[in-house]
Amino acid sequence: QVQLLESGGGLVQTGGSLRLSCAASGRTFSSYAIGWFRQAPVKKREFVAAVSRSGDSTYYADSVKGRFTISRDNAKNTVYLQMNSLKPEDTAVYYCASYPVSTYSGKTPPNYWGQGTQVTVSS
Numbered sequence: 001q002v003q004l005l006e007s008g009g010g011l012v013q014t015g016g017s018l019r020l021s022c023a024a025s026g027r028t029f030s031s032y033a034i035g036w037f038r039q040a041p042v043k044k045r046e047f048v049a050a051v052s053r054s055g056d057s058t059y060y061a062d063s064v065k066g067r068f069t070i071s072r073d074n075a076k077n078t079v080y081l082q083m084n085s086l087k088p089e090d091t092a093v094y095y096c097a098s099y100p101v102s103t104y105s106g107k108t109p110p111n112y113w114g115q116g117t118q119v120t121v122s123s
Contacts, residue, residue: 002026002112004096009117012086016121020081022096022114030074033099035110036081038092038119048094049081050104059104064090086121093118 008020022034035050049070050059058070069082079096094117097110 002029002098004098004112004114006094006096006114006117009094009119011120011122014087014121014123016086017082017084018086018119020083020094020096020117020119022079022081024077024079024098029077029098031102033102033104034072034079035097035099035104036070036079037095037097037110038090039095039116040089040092043092045095047106050099051079052104053102057103059106083119086119088121088123091119091121 003025005023006020008018012018031053033050033052036048037045038048039045048061048064049068051070051072055072067085072079096114098112099108100111101108
């Protein structure tokens with residue numbers, strides 16, 4: 001069992017920045033890949049970024065490449081999502097999720113999810 005708690009969401013203007021945090025407790029955090037997803041109103045949940053268990057490998061959706069950076073601090077059991085140059089279309093509830101594998105492949109779905117944190121980007 002693992003518990004994930006997101007924080008850091010809020011309201012920001014276009015072009016601004018936010019840093020989301022995902023604090024984990026429970027099973028061995030550092031053994032598994034972690035991802036960020038988002039869901040906007042009336043849209044399906046979509047993949048945003050993922051990081052391998054060591055933090056050496058990162059993966060991004062095309063829509064956020066060059067603007068978002070995912071990182072992790074295994075000593076603090078925390079994963080971060082630094083979001084820069086935010087756009088109104090980034091408005092969504094952001095979720096972190098833990099995978100049952102050490103490296104993201106896009107083939108294995110997450111098995112644990114957080115409750116989400118709202119990010120709103122005003123134009």
